[in-house]
Amino acid sequence: MIYRSMYGLPAWSVYRPYRDLDRMRREMDRLFDAFSGQGEGRVSAGVYPLVNLTEDQENFYLRAELPGMKAEDLDIQVTANSLSLSGERKIAQEGNGVKYHRREREGGRFSRVVTLPGDINAEKVDADLVNGVLTVKIAKAEAAKPKQITVRH
Amino acid sequence: MAATDSKELKVREKQEVAHPAEQTRPGVYFTPTVDIFETDKEMTLLADMPGVKPDKLSIDLRDNTLTLEGDIAPTDGQKGESIYEEYTSGRFYRQFSLSEVIDQAKIDAQLQDGVLRLTLPKVEKATPRKIAVRTR
Numbered sequence: 409m410i411y412r413s414m415y416g417l418p419a420w421s422v423y424r425p426y427r428d429l430d431r432m433r434r435e436m437d438r439l440f441d442a443f444s445g446q447g448e449g450r451v452s453a454g455v456y457p458l459v460n461l462t463e464d465q466e467n468f469y470l471r472a473e474l475p476g477m478k479a480e481d482l483d484i485q486v487t488a489n490s491l492s493l494s495g496e497r498k499i500a501q502e503g504n505g506v507k508y509h510r511r512e513r514e515g516g517r518f519s520r521v522v523t524l525p526g527d528i529n530a531e532k533v534d535a536d537l538v539n540g541v542l543t544v545k546i547a548k549a550e551a552a553k554p555k556q557i558t559v560r561h
Numbered sequence: 562m563a564a565t566d567s568k569e570l571k572v573r574e575k576q577e578v579a580h581p582a583e584q585t586r587p588g589v590y591f592t593p594t595v596d597i598f599e600t601d602k603e604m605t606l607l608a609d610m611p612g613v614k615p616d617k618l619s620i621d622l623r624d625n626t627l628t629l630e631g632d633i634a635p636t637d638g639q640k641g642e643s644i645y646e647e648y649t650s651g652r653f654y655r656q657f658s659l660s661e662v663i664d665q666a667k668i669d670a671q672l673q674d675g676v677l678r679l680t681l682p683k684v685e686k687a688t689p690r691k692i693a694v695r696t697r
Contacts, residue, residue: 453647454572455572456569456570456571456572457570457572458572458647458648459647459648460639460643460645460646460647460648461643461644461645461646462639462640462641462642462643462644463641463642463644464640464641464642467640467641468641468644469639469640469641471639473611473612473648473650473675474611474675475609475610475611475674475675475676476609476674476675476676477674478674496567497570499596502596502598502605503600505600506598506599506600506605507598507599507600508596508597508598509597509598509599509604510595510596510597511596511598512594512595512596513594513595513596513607513609514570514571514573514594515570516567516568516569516570516571517567517568517569517570518569518570525644537674539611539612539613539614539672539674539675540609540610540611540612540674540675540676541611541612541675
């Protein structure tokens with residue numbers, strides 16, 4: 409009783425110390441991730457190209473950096489809940505007799521499949537390649553869209 | 562003929578760099594991957610700068626130091642809430658020290674599909690001259 413009144417806890421709350429500890433641990437993890445440099449919650453599949461996936465109520469948006477790629481060298485296919493991205497990045501030959509100081513850019517084939525967190529409408533997929541950044545807009549399937557539920561009374 | 566042999570492309574994390582000037586705007590800088598090659602007449606630099614619009618790219622050459630800077634809005638084109646994130650968008654920055662004397666008036670820059678192609682013609686006197694070895 410003394411404890412409750414001291415800390416101002418409402419009398420009906422059940423004191424659960426581990427819940428607070430859990431919350432604190434999650435916060436700490438988040439902070440450590442943020443400080444370790446490479447951003448938070450970064451999980452890379454280790455397959456080219458790296459992608460970022462976002463969503464809103466209607467669509468999923470997949471983005472990838474593909475500098476120097478032409479739309480015709482890119483092949484995108486979708487199934488019920490996945491998207492496959494393949495193609496070839498071509499680095500043109502720079503004539504004979506050129507001498508290189510740096511050669512860091514790489515060409516080659518790639519092929520990747522990304523599983524989306526919900527079903528999609530395969531008929532409504534738009535892909536844009538602008539300034540070397542690919543953006544694919546993928547409409548969610550009707551069943552996968554969040555529904556607003558009105559509470560009747 | 563395309564130079565690409567059909568090897569698999571490997572993931573390469575973008576390298577973050579520190580900008581020499583202290584920044585007042587949040588956001589990270591990455592170093593673009595480049596190819597630099599030369600012929601007798603000119604030097605050419607190719608830099609991968611995905612997401613940089615032509616008007617947001619600055620190229621500066623002074624005292625034989627070439628500075629490339631590509632600006633990008635961190636949330637450019639990003640819509641919705643993040644589900645997962647494998648890469649970060651950021652500005653690009655890289656400096657080079659050029660050993661050749663460049664003809665400033667004839668520099669040509671093109672930005673296409675996120676790749677910068679910068680042509681730096683050498684001034685006439687810097688083009689190599691064949692030295693004939695005399696024999697006695």
